[in-house]
Amino acid sequence: MNISGNTIFIPGSTSGIGLALALALHARGNTVIVGGRRAELLDRIAAEHPGIDTVQVDTTDAASIDSAAKQVLAKHPELNVLVTMAGIMRVEDWHRPESILASAEAVVTTNVLGPIRLIAAFVEHLQAQPDATIVTVSSGLAFTPLKVSPTYNASKAAIHMLSESIRLQLADTTVKVVELEPPAVRTSLLPGQENSDFAMPLDEFVAEVVTLMESQPDAKEIQVERVKFLRYGEARGDYDQVVAMVNASDPHGK
Structure with missing residues (x-):
């Protein structure tokens, strides 16, 4: 996507990566609409x-x-970028599935059904624009599992394959599909993560993301350097070692 001159809706962006990205994109000359519950x-x-x-x-x-x-499109009919940012992460213990089922279902509702419904709500409008982009948000954990968050890992793997598949279907339209793949970033996604030494500082992450968007306007996946360790373990042939290192690093694998 072009880095400026867009009208961008980012639901789930009242804090964390979403808000930081919204502010950075607004500073680069985009019209930005922030969405959230509160x-x-x-x-x-x-x-x-x-x-x-x-x-x-x-x-x-x-x-x-x-x-x-309906509200966004009525006020911003020129909308040409949707960023499906909203997501939650929960720690689960599958030795006792009865204790985690409701939480796991909430993760799927937020992380999988949410983006599906958002894309469905905007995709026809986006196809009518001369240049449009859907940005999905997966995770390095879509490619390397963190043992304490099975449903989160699965939800982000689903987003990866959803992105790959929708990109194929929309190849005959003006809509690009770009997958943002964060590593652990210092946000409140999990308790204490905002202060974790294992997580990437939020400002550094967003700055690198914006630089990649600008330098690689045709990229299918936005990968900061730090996530490539997780993203390409299987391709490098060191997947088992990567899984072991991620899950030995600290209680949350960050």
Whole structure:
């Protein structure tokens, strides 16, 4: 995608990677619409960052997604980029599945059904634009499993294959499909992760992502250097060693 001149909707971006990316893209000359569940956070973002628009959306709720899509497209008919940012991560112990089932289902609803519903809500509009992009967000853990988060790993692997497949189907349209693959980043995705020495500083991650978007406008996957250890273990032939190292590094494998 081009790095400037876009109109971009980023649901799930009131904090963490989503908000940092929204601010960085706004600074590069894009119109940015931030989406999130909590009205007070959206109001604060709008007040602190003039020029950024906001819309309330719960990406776990199909009706909320449909309503938000109508609002965004009515106000921003030139919208040409969708970033499906919303996601959650939960620690699970599958020795006792009864204790984690509800949490695992919530991960699937947020991380898999959310992006599917968002893409479905916008894809027809995007196909009518002269140049459009869908940015999905998977994870390095789509390619190397972290033992404490089985459903999260699976959800991000699903996003990877969804991205690959939709890209093939939309190859005859103006819509590009780009997969963003973060490593562990210092956010509140898991308790304590924002202070983890194993996680990449948020500002460094977003700066590298924006640089990659600018230097590789036709990239299918946005991979900072730090995620390639996870992404290509199988291709390098050291997958088992990578899995062992990731799961021995600390209690959360970060």
